[in-house]
Amino acid sequence: MIVRRNVAAAPLRWTDEVRDLAAHSNLIFELVHRDLTIRYKRSLFGFLWTMLHPLLLMLIFTIVFSRLFRRETPHYETYFLSAYIAWNFFSQTTSNSMASVAWNGPLMKRVRVPRSIFTLASNLSGLVNLGLSLVALLIIMLFARMPLTPSLAFVPVSLLVVGIFTFGVSLMVTAVSIFFADVREMVQAGLPALLYMTPVIYPVSIVPDGFRWIVEKNPLTVLVGIVRDPIYYGRMPSPQAFGTALLISLISLVLGWLIFSRLAPRFDSRL
């Protein structure tokens, strides 16, 4: 028999939330399915769009930047895309999580579902799209005659670390955006700025010494790096880089959960 205690202002416990999410695994599946089909139903190219998106970007960025960075980065298209797919996942997923919680607010007033379920579902749909972009990238690499190295097998591990980081950030921003509506716009505005503080489009070597610390202190630099290493450089990330990335993701997850679990009991007053 299910016994539920609904206690005043008690923060969510993560063990309860995990159990609750597991009990709603079918809803997670439905939400992800809905995210993906709604996205693809509307476009003529269907599923292909996710694959075409990096291709189009590659064309634009390669035309614009490859001459500029030719000396530092041969195979600019792979250099750019290997980091961009991770970046794009991060930025799309955090925005989508906030939109999803806002959109599903009325639902949360009518049925009891785990409070983090919409954020989790947005992250999972993001991962599916990321997988598709990765396939597109591999195809592009074949055409560009980039060597496909065994280190590629490590990419899923790196992406998982990026996924954990993104989930933590999503929990944080969704919880806060329920209370302060303008947080959504602030994040939307901040993301492009963050892109330029991360070596996605340009190589770190072109950053003037005075500004390099910004790029180096940016946690996304490390995260993007562990994805780029096995794809572009054909090598495993250094244990130090990987360890740092893992630590950053875990901090993000813990911090995100601490904020989310404390704000969650008061969500209903703002939905």
Add this chain to the structure above:
Amino acid sequence: MNAIEMQGIGVRYRSEKIRSLKELVVRGLARRKAPYFWSLRDVTLSIASGESVGIIGANGAGKSTLLRVAAGIVCPSEGVAISRGSIVPLMELGTGFEAELSGRENIFFNGALLGRSRAQMRSQLDAIIAFSGLEQFIDAPLRTYSTGMVARLAFSIATAVDAETILLDEILAVGDAAFRQRCDERIHSFVREGRTVVLVSHELETLVRLCRRTVWLSHGAVVADGASEQVVADYQRQR
């Protein structure tokens, strides 16, 4: 055994809200805290398993809030609520439906929201469609349904998934006479099967017919709790 137990439940909201971070920063600490508004205050109540209980009270008395606390949708600001067994809430103005999906797809989606698997919903599908009487429209998108049709579907789903407790918040109001008749019968059979029913309604005759016991809420507090005939009579006299 009690299906629902509430100990000193209070739910409060701040009447004035800071909605943006900008506002918070600009006004900073200078702002005086707005006073609290209590939707429920010091509510202690237990509902035995198998009981059918009606909730009455004026608009804004806290009836929906009470059901939300029981269902775990709202976290109380004070007190503890304990529920035993699975609960299906059917709140006012529709449940979790997706306008673009068809009625049939919504049955599965709604089932998922209630924690049911696809297989569980499939086994109930025909029964749900038959009870709703929406056979002709079941593959049309939900946005094309009338208010009453949406309510029919919601009621059919909520009462088909087997839950120990069902919470109904004024859902019968929009159904036509024939459908209401069937809803009444179904609620009756629920009670006979020993399931717990909590019903919020402004239709007092229906309520007396379906519920043995009635709780009267006023300004967030319980003012009377007892045999339906008695409480409803007092309630009508007071108005």
